[in-house]
Amino acid sequence: DEDTCMVDVARFFLQFTADESCGKCTPCREGTYEMLELLDRIVDGNGTMEDIETLEKLARVISKTALCGLGQTAPNPVLSTLRYFRDEYEAHVKEKRCPAKSCKALIAYRIDPAKCTGCTACARACPTGAISGEVRKVHTIDQEKCIKCGSCFEVCRFDAVEKLDAVEVTANT
Ligand code: SF4
Ligand code: SF4
Ligand code: SF4
Structure with missing residues (x-):
């Protein structure tokens, strides 16, 4: 609902998959943590528009190059929220504001x-x-x-x- 921050939702699900990663392949092992760091920066109000772009690029690379289903689907929450709620990401970065007043x-x-x-x-x-x-x-x-x-x-x-x-x-x- 309107009290739920979609950037934080993406972070929550990514944290879960990052914790579950077996570490065998680099895109999933390193990439998910890199994405988490970017999301942390954004929810803390320290993100930049470049961070959003990097996040999106990383998500696409990981989904195409990870070895198994866990890594391939890990970026989905980020990709979906960027697709449907990009304005929320941008509000955190450009206006230093969380529209859901959750962060x-x-x-x-x-x-x-x-x-x-x-x-x-x-x-x-x-x-x-x-x-x-x-x-x-x-x-x-x-x-x-x-x-x-x-x-x-x-x-x-x-x-x-x-x-x-x-x-x-x-x-x-
Ligand atoms: S994508 Fe699969 S194989 Fe690769 S690190 Fe993640 S869980 Fe392990
Ligand atoms: S003191 Fe004022 S702000 Fe605090 S709980 Fe009572 S009415 Fe609310
Ligand atoms: S209860 Fe105290 S610490 Fe918690 S939000 Fe209110 S003022 Fe801040």
């Missing part, structure tokens, strides 16, 4: 002062003490301490915790 490196949590009732639930749920505020007063998140676990987002009953693009939050702080 941790590219999101940030913020409390909407207009909605916060100061119930303290988020502060009690936060594992890093990143949230401060007095009872019945507006709470705030210290972005430096936040590890983006999402607990505050889940426990707030007033929809006061927003999940936003990190670039947006950084630009406004």
